[in-house]
Amino acid sequence: MTGPSASHLAQRDERTRVILLVGQSISLGIFASLLLITANSLFLSTFGSAALPYAYLAVAALGSVTFYALATIQRSWPPPRLALLIDLSLVAAALAGWLALVAGLIWASFLLVVAIPLVIQAGFVVLGGQVGRLFDVRQIKRLFPRVVFGFATGFMLGGLLSGPLLGWLGRTENLLLPTAAAGVLMTGFLLATTRRYSNDLAPIARPRRQQKAKSLPKLLTRRYALLIFSYQMLAALTSQLLNFILLDRSGARFATSEALARFFGTYNLVLNLTDMLFLALLAGWILSRFGLGLGFLINPASGSALLVVMLAAGALLGPASLAFFVLIALTQLLNIVLTDGAMRTSLNAAYQALPADERTAVQTGVEGIGLPLAIGFAGLLLLIFRALNVADILTVTVVTMAFALLWTGGGWLVYRGYAHELLQTLRRRALGSEPLTLDDRSSLDVALSLLDSPEPAKVRLGLDALENAHYPELGSRIAPLVSHSNPHVQIDALERVAQLRIGEARAAVIATAQAGADDSVRAAALRAWCALDGTGAISAVLPALSTPNATVRAGAVQGLLIYCGGAGRAAARPALENMVASLIPVERATAATALAGVPEAQSSGPLSKLLQDPDPKVRQAALHAAGGLRSPAIIDLLTDGLADRRTRSAATTALAASGIATLPRIELSLADANEWADGTSERLVRVAAQIDSPAVTELLSKHLEHQHPPVRTQVLEALRSRGYHAAGQEAAAVNTALHNEAQHGQALLQIRTSLGSAIEVAALQSTIADELGAIRHRMMLLLSLLYDRQGMQRAEDLIGSGQGATRSLALEGLEVMLSGEHRALLFPLIIQDGELAEIEPLSLVDPLQALIQSPAVAFPPAWTQACALYAAGRLRLAALRPYLEAAAANPDSDVRATANWATRLATDIAN
Template sequence: MGARLRGFFDIRSGEALPVSLTFLYIAVVVAAFLLAKPIRNALFLRQYGPYALAYVYAAVPLALSVFVPIYTRVAARLGQRAVTVWTLMFFASNVLLFWWLFRRHPFVLLPGVFYVWVNCFGIIAPVQAWSFANSQFDTRQAKRLFGVIGAGASFGAILGGLLARVLVRPVGDAINLLLVLAALILAAAVVVSIANAKIRRRGLARRGKRHRHPFGETLDEIRRTPYLRLTASMVFLVAIATQWTGFQLSVVADQRFGGSAEALTRFFGTFNFILGIVSLTVQLTLTASVLRRYGVALAILLLPSALGFGTAAILLLPVFWPVIMTNALDQGLRFSVDKATYELLYLPIAPGARARIKNAIDIVLNRAGDATGGVLLGLTTRGFAGLPGLNVGLRGTAAINLVLLTGWFAIAWRLRREYVRTIHETIRRHRLDAERHSRRVLDRSAVSALEQKLAADDPAAVRYALSIIEQEPGGIWRRPLHRLLHHDDPEIRRRALSILSASGDQTISPVVAEMLRDPDLAVRTEALLFLSQQVGIDPVARIQELGEFPDFSIRAGIAAFLASPGRARNLDAARVILEQMIAASGEAGARDRDEAARVLSLLPEVFPDLLVKLLDDEDPRIARVAVKALSRAGAAGVPLLQERLLEEDPALRYRIIAALNKLRRLHPEVQLDRKLIELLLAAEIGGHYRSHQVLGAVGETLPSGDPVMVAMRQSMEHELERIFRLMSLLFPEAQLQDAYVGLRSANPVIRANALEFLDNVLEPHLRQLVVPLLDPQTSLRERIIIADRLIGA
């Protein structure tokens, strides 16, 4: 049975315990809050009536302004784990104190004080519970599991509503329900204590000195960061809009049941019980599938849209049932789809900053919204603190609330795009960091070390330095390279000249002219190519003057000279020479083809069709030169490369795709054949799924370390890279290369963010095929099942 439940809810290995305890923790906390709410509402409405709510709405932030700084200092000293348990025990002792005061020493302000306390508890305890949930799971796990975990809130709503409805008479009255409330809060403390002992939590347990961040610094960070600023703005509007929706429910409830605390407690308890069942059904059947299929982009818009519909109904018909329907939509969605979606918004934030930013937004800015809403509510209804009110009724509050809901929807619309951008920024930072570490970053110390090697007496050290500079060319090397043109080793002289020639350094022309008399043939050939291409010297005249040159260097020099801009330019003659060199076959013709590739790489836009012929060269080095040159050929190279996209040779196909990637980066204006690329992408995805089928069959007989298995996995890595490069051609604005690098990170948070990014930027049909190939939580067996369905067994 347990295995079936885990399979149904997609709970994977190692997740059962954290999911169960998190579910239970959230359920008990929500049950406690939703038991406290009917007691709070009944005692307050009986004493003061609904229009006094404006004062307690405004008083809650004042109470929190005293509590939060103390809480923050204690949390910094004791740690989040310990402070959560002690906070719950503190709240339980508060409840027992309220019970004693209501029974033994009641006073006029006590129901108001209790109302403020319940609201503070309803803010702090759920924030702690969801912070606990956020610490357990990464972005991908949260998206998959928050539907199940969030069902704990719905289950808690059922339990809290049921307790308020059923126990109010057996225990005597609403006040005695406070003893049940204290027991629930203590139960939550026990659950957290067990979790702290049994589960290693992400992001909360830290070693070393804890860094304190002043609250003003956190607010400044929220203000400066677009994503956090939008999140805070949305939370502020949500606080006001939902507060006014709840106020409307209090008004109609007081009109119908006013004067009886027991009747009000039973009404609110029944309401919470029924809505808890609805919310639980939505949570278990829709939340996870909505988040997986549509992501945050759609889910974040559901609640403001639903409340807008309900508020419009109140505006048209301001009576009991439209208000009930609107509050049902609020509670049914807020504790299911919307709550899970809202918690996902915090996951792109760096774990080290997440808790303090979440506390600042959820506890402080949220309550600032409550205070603002309370003051505005008083001023629009019966007045506030001696100021006269506008005396609007349900229809008037609905009209104002509809404006707030419109603003909420607009911010949520912008926030969904900013969510994707923020996730992309995290994986992009990782990519840049990875590139800085994987490349040979030439900082001052590295430059100094290479300069020392370039000046070394050992030719091997100099050649090593040249191999690095060939990958990272730059103007800083010109002076030491100039000196190497006179080095004793001919290979060093030739390679130094080749690097300077590729950089277009014409200041060395007099020295290179002397190098035409170099005793080494390869150096003389390199010098002839330089002078033909960079200076425009007639190679024929120089060859006649100097004598011995090999045939391939003579032809290459003449071709470079004839193809260079100037009066002597003759592209037809240059083409004939280069075609003959490319056609040279066998090992003897390798030098001809090599020199032709080098000449063509200097002029990629002149003869792109000849470069295409070199893509098939049996020498991989020559083919790489051709691909690299074609990527610089501009629009002229696009059709030539696209014609070869369906090559059977995977290595050649990869080089062609890579060339198109580079060409697209350098020339974003070029138009590609989308249908052809989509066809190839579908073939590559199908081929990768076929590889999983083969891997599953072979893996049953061979160990993972077998050379066949290793080769297969390497081949599949190349398939994935081709898939990503093709997707990058189709969606260049998505910057998918960042996601590709992020997926290969050793950091599970970065990997999860990369997958979440893909989930939000890929088109649905492509997302359903590609994401299972990349998600480490998708097993080989599951991929084989998809492959069987997609391409057949």
Template sequence: MWLLLGKGFFMGIFLATYTVGAETLFISRMGEGLLGIAFFTGGFLGIVSTIVFVSLQRNINFSSLAITNTFLILAYVTLLRGTYEFYDSPWISFAFFVMMGPITAVTLLTFWGVFGRMFNLRASKRIMGGIDTGQLLATCLAFFSIPGLRRLQLINDTTDLLFISIAGAFGIFIFTLLIVKNYNLDGATKKVSRERPNTSYSDLFKSKYLGLLSMFLIFSASANVFVEYSFYESVNVMYPNETELSNFLSFYDGSIIVISFIIQSFLNDLIIGKFGLKVSLMVMPIVLAGLTIGAIVSGHIFGFEVKNEEYILFFLFTGLARLLTASLKDALENPAFKIFFLPLDIKIRFDIQSRVEGVVNEFAALISGAALIGLGLLSFFKLIHFSYIIIFLAVGVIYVAVKLYDEYKGTLKITLTRQKEALGSKGKKNENSTVNVLQREFDEHNAESIILSMKLFEKLEPIEFRKILVETLKSPHPEVRKYAYAKCRQVNNFEKLAEIKKLASYEQEEQIRNLAIEVIAFLQLAEDYKLNEVSIRKLVRSVDKDDRVFAAQVLAKLDEEKYIPLLVELARDINVNVRTAAIASAGINKWPELWPILIENLHVPIYSNVAKAALTAGGEATLHTVDTAFYKTGQQGSTMFRVVQILGRIGGPEGVERLWKKIDFPDKAIVSEILLSLSYIGYHAKDFQAARIKIQIEAEIGDLAWNIKVLTEIPTENETDQLLVQAMEEENAQNYDDIYMLLALIYDSQAVELVKENINVGTSESVTFAVEMLDIILEDELKPKLFPVFDELKPQDRLSQLNDFYAPETFRGYEDLLLSIVNRDYNHINRWTKAVALYRLSMMDETKVSADLIANLFNPDKLILQTSAWIIYQKDKAEYQRHTRRIRPGVKKDLDRAIVPPTFVETEEDLHMKMLLIEKAVFVKGLDLFKTIPGSVLTDVVDASEEVRMRQGVTFINKGDNGNAPIYIIVKGSVLEQDDNGRQRTLGSRDVIGFNKLVETDQFEYNYTTTSEAIFLTISMEALFDLMSKNIEMVEATLLSVKDSDQIEAEDEVMDEERLLLFSQ
């Protein structure tokens, strides 16, 4: 970054001094009559330079092109300045002036080309502001320092400015060499895509849209040339002295930079956001026309050829016209104009853009120069008459802008249709389901990722897993096939025996072929097993759990009702493996008598996933039974959540209808899962249902507005404030996801997907393009509310626009804001954000035992209840005792155990107070393992965790232990990880043990022993898988974390082997 910043600094100095020097020398030494020729020549050279640049960029390494460009520019400026020492000809000034445009264009193209190749999009967005600001400061510094340098007599002649230009060009060259040496600028461009269509310049006018783009730029650039011509002629009259002219031009050109920066920083977003792209293109010509009319009137009345007191008025209008035109063109018109290229096909977009903005722009300068030459030959055509042409060109810009915008809207619709076709089936429904996320891992080209996905499939989708096993037997990876055969035996996948036999016959690896023969023999035994009451009952009543597991598996093929009681018996077995196998068999044979038992297991973490999968496998026949369970009085919340998931997985018209009937359920978690289930199906709402979705969208926008208001008023005094900001930002992220999902339910889901993709890119152009697409998709009633949500606005500006529809809440202070978060309805804010707000309240001295805190002692949410009680205890112990007497004895007992230290403790007694739930949550939130998981999900992880204390020297995991062991998160203390070969390392606070052991067949490779007293948070694998099935973020985080963990372990093993090899030598 510093190399690029240095190059930008020298570039700013070079361009500023070269511009002032070239303008001053040309105007003062060439006089009138050659401006037209100069513009014509500059336009021709500009066309040649841009064509050559574009051509070379395609055919040679960009690093070579960048070095060559900067060297040639340095050589050109040095050569011409040296010529002044021997031959002071005005034609040298002409050479400087006509190359001003081409040199500026090539310098900027090279600089931003280097920038784009040094950094990816994410890094570019982060540092672009700093690079742009550095270049701007250098340019302003150079412009405004020129008069001072003259007064200090450091510059005695305008040609001396060129020495500074040479120094700037030399600095650019040196920094370019350093960048090329330290960065690979050719990696992204060595191979040119063969699929890129060939476009010619004639294509720019064959297409109506491209023709309008070109015509707009021709009119705009031509107007700019005529304005510059009028300005140069008038400034030559106003400042005949070369020194005065140089001082004036330096301040004048510097003012253009400053005004452009002000417009870009404070007016650009306002004009584009509030008035749209069409008005943005029309601002410059309207301002230009108004000032030009003023110049015409003042010129005719007060004169325009001779410098006198009245001439100043004509010069003022002419100077302002060029000042504001240049500023508006750079700060407003150019950014808006770039957006009009976004509807073009990505394969030709950048090629067309470089041709239009480069060659067509220079072509406009060429024909304008030719027009100036022709008009200059007319004796009656005076300076003021050029102003009439400027008005004509300004009106032409306005007219073409209107036509261009109308064509842009039509092209946008065509582009939207084309991009939807390119998506194919993608985006028609929500693809981010658990099954899809895991199946995407099969596209990875390494065996570890596939096996990892299979492990998660086994736990999260156990019945689907049986089908996946057969597919993975076709894998090109021997490790995957070996794992799949072993699992086929473990789950007794005999119903797929025919397919397994066929695939095994193609197996080439001898070791795997032998394993396949063993597996097939075992499966054949189950396939041939004849069900009869005596034999199966013997297995069912066996004391050996393996016999009962086998019985449960073979009962999958039961076809007589008399065997149902036996499967029911096994489905209530105390052994986890037996019960799991029985529930899976119930899903395979689909007997309705077993469904109530499956529903009973939906809320039990260890069986919830297999029970859900079994009921889902029952298809539409299970819908009534499952739906009835949802409305059972006193039903478990987790069961209701699972019922919604099952209805969504089964789908169909009846499934959708039953889901929709629950849309007004008074629990946001349930409603969110209903909407998610509908999005997985690809449901499209109409009429009344669409109106209901729109109400939900408006409610989400209201929540977003409230959150933004809160975020603007949260101070950043300590880490907890930052945690609260993060929690609120997670709320916003969830609201945005909900809005996208809701829009996809009532509008074209693929169009919504394209809008989301463009907004996620995050550039100004892509966001504006996304909003333009929304303008086509949305109905008028939602546009004023949704545009501020998605447009690129500052928080205060976004809030200001949303406040037109959602009245802002006023907070009396930070404490009031925190209490407002705590008291906000659960349907509008999650428990994690509430808990963090309470946690922050506990740190404030001014916090009192208020009615808000007392009311939360009756909150059914244990996290909020415990945190509120803890705050009350910290602030006033007597009040805690007084108010907790009102709650149920069992709840008070739990609170006292967590909050109140024992009053009678023997001195030698070892007292340990466990962490509060909020303390656990804050701790877990800080772990790298869970960094991508929202706090609302982590609170469920904390609920499922247990705190364990161990003394020094306790070995709690031995090498060879299976994957049923819980996850251990070290809160305090140290643990020695050691294997039988002496390899070891010490783990400390925040390290996690066992997260990569997902299934029972996984085994630990190390012994783990505490080397000091240690405190752990433990999470059972069953609870973790239960949470994964409810939250896709947990699945994604697990995939990422296990891969990282395995990679680290592999690297450690390599390092240990290298270290042992080194010692042996």
């Protein structure tokens, strides 16, 4: 009943968070757009483009100081206060700029131009800080694009509003008033966010680092990180020079600040519309169709091409021509659109290829340091040109084209670096936990290149990737590997030939089977030969049955049994029987290996003998071969393998491979008290957890309240690991189990308090504490079947950490997540205040009696009962003598022995 309501509330809360953040981002976009239009218009009409280099240098200097100061303040201020400081500073800067310009202080326009990139960066510091606190990682990936889209929307709105506002306000500098108003609106949304989500945005104590983090300079000097840094620097430098050319030509073409303001308003509107359309319609398709290589190269390559056309237009028609102006406007528009739609996505993927603990630091270094440095370098470069008297706009265009070409080369290097990092990603089968695909040429080329590696692991990795991707030319790629110089590669290739029936490899298979240098390779080749030719291979393979080499003989036996029908089985049977009956354990183990994959009708008889072999290595080989067999007799023998630690792992794997055929045996075990005691039931439940069938869940869900606590715990862990979520009558059963566990826990808590802290009961108190921990664990497992599984598991882990702040955070999470009924059941077992008091021995009779009288296999466990008997003996409580004598008949040996000892002590006191 509480599930749907809680889900609805969570969705509504998520929408509220997004709305508040989008409100801030739209306001930031309007603020930045109006500031850009105002500052550029006034700056160009007052100082002209000649002063832009100084502005760029100021951005580098002021940006470094500003963000260093913000980083310093951030260590001591709570995030909401820092965010409010930034927002109010933006409002104050806009109003101060307006007052200065109205007062005739024309230099204020210089400061406004410097502020533009810093405003955008600072605004995203505020937004990013809130997003990281208000959403988890999955939500960020899903919802943060909406926040960024809000900024683009606000920027476009600013461009739309600039024209009407300018007509109404009359003077360009008066646009700073609505700019400040947008800042006030942004501050209002911020205050609403911080007030509503003050707990989420409050500072969280950080745990101590286990090892010293790498310094930022060290991270950025790593080759791949340095490539990304250089690529981003070249991108920012080229973009800044393009912006300079656009501003220079705009200043020359429009004489007044009002005309400039109208132009930039229209230009920004067109730019943002184009950007949004490209993001919505083309960006994803382009990257999916052509891969990240194009994402890295399309922006610099297209920019370089347009710059060549610009130079031609400038040389033929002059830089003052309309054609040159249109080309620079188009080039910068395309640069910004491709930056948002292709380059940012590609770079984001590039960052994800870095180790997880380095991504954030490298990205912060590149964007927080690289971009201001690039802007400053552009300014310094322009000043050098001026000092050398080569600062005409065509010279700047030539230099910009040179940097664009370097940027293109940098894109190619980053792409190759990405391919190298992709090798590490292929080993993990995931990039940022996403499934591996070979949808683009770059990934396919990497996978194909692995086949040429001398390292077997890399070749296997490439083959797995190609096979999983259903590569159409896989056969022609595998065939040459049959003759590879490394036997491990040969065996892997031959197994794939047999499995996939790759006819192109037949000649190489036959040659290897007849003259292979390695015994294991020859055995694999014989199996592959049988797989390719079927009964046609029998006569050629028969001589291998007489070879003295057991490995080669086993390969021939296995191939004939699996692939060559009745005639092949008849031919292989005598050799197999001789190997099974051999006095040499290695021969018998090889026979077991040969039976892997053989149909059950032919393999169950020999395997039954080998599974009972006195040698554990033979049994282990037989267990590996028996996985997937389903006869009850074989299942019983596989279960026997669980008792020996030397064969337990192989037995577990084999039983899991047998699937639902093991369920009847598991059900019998869950009803057998002897198998509860020796651990067989727990091991079989762990096997059940690995079987992919609804029947497993149906079976385990019947044992939520299994009589034996360790088995009960294992059942609940298996259900949680399978993602079982109870509903309807199943939820009612879980709720009943919860109440029973809570009742047991409450009884133990009362006994624990009643026992006090006497030294005689110390062992019992420790045992009770362990049992309470087991009960809490089972209750958390049961709750995970009703609520969010991962959330409950994370809460349990945090509570178990024992750290005050972390534990409090987990309790807060449970407070929100659980219903009132379930909080009342769980919290008393989690929150235990106060120290144990000294209790008079005579007052311990009742709590000890309660523990001693309980059945051994129900509540409490036998060990707790034994500890209670031990405490009674230490305290020599004669009043408990009848209960001690009754416990002496308990079936559990520990309880029985302790009861006899305690009875003697109580009798001595009575006498």
